Amino acid sequence: MIKTSNYHHGDLREKILQTAFELLDNEGIEAVGIRKIARLLGVAHSAPANHFKNKQTLLTALATESFRHLVSKIENDISNEADNLRLAIHSFSNTILEFGLKYPNRYKLLWRREYADDQDTELGAAMDDVYAQLTHILGEHAKNNQVDVESQAIALWSLLHGYVLLRLDENLQEGYDEVTGIKRQVAIIDVLIDGIVA
Template sequence: MLTAIAAMIFADLADLIAEAVADAVDEPEQSIQAFAETCFQFALHSPNRYQLIWQRQLVDHDDPALAREMERVYSTLLSLLRQGQLNRHVDIETHAIAIWSMIHGYISMRLDGNLVASEDTVTNLARSKAILLSLIDGIYCRET
């Protein structure tokens, strides 16, 4: 039963992400920001739902319905990365894993109480946005 619930949670997250990135489809970096911000908001507003989907001891991640919904989220991220001019020091999967790891790590640390909401003192952005921008700066080629 928890696996079915986790599949529904991932479906909800995938739908929210699709809606959020639709407005920035021509702007790859803004799309990645929208992807991450949606994950942050979802997790911080529904922490128990977010934490459940990652509990391998409670949820069967090999379940086809759950795997399909998880893939929707991940394939969206890959699609967004393919739209931009990436630095090619590593492959696209590595970029996606780096972004997902940063998102999930930051969320986990916030939900566990190890980090609190704060602002970056240089950009005056929310820390979550500033961390993501730092990562994006290393992923995308910039014209000088």
């Protein structure tokens, strides 16, 4: 089908999201701009306004979709190791690390409240799903032990989040544990697990 006019573009909303993701991945959060996207799509500077009320709405859509992507990855990867605590923690951690290192700017967008609308219920629900997975994993193990699972969950979450962001902001480089020879990103999780299963 040949496009005869730009009016009623048809799938402009989808094209906007696609271009926005490309800008986000290739040039960073700040590079995602309404007018720039419109220009790239050969459409008037105000055309996107029909589909996204403002910039925040657009970024919220990007964040929500990214969260859902991440949650489904976690759910898939964990399914095989659900019965072994150590393996389950490593699986969860691996999924987060892989996602963060593969999509640096999506990962940053996920957790920076200044960009997305934190009142958005869909976004909030997708965020909660990540944390729910985490407490579920740890909860299975700690039923008998007299420990607060929340502290362990927050410790692991903080460790992963911090490591990913330090890597993404290039405050830290890829590396290997000098003694065991395993990847640093795995080694630091082992340090924490020793504290959990001890």
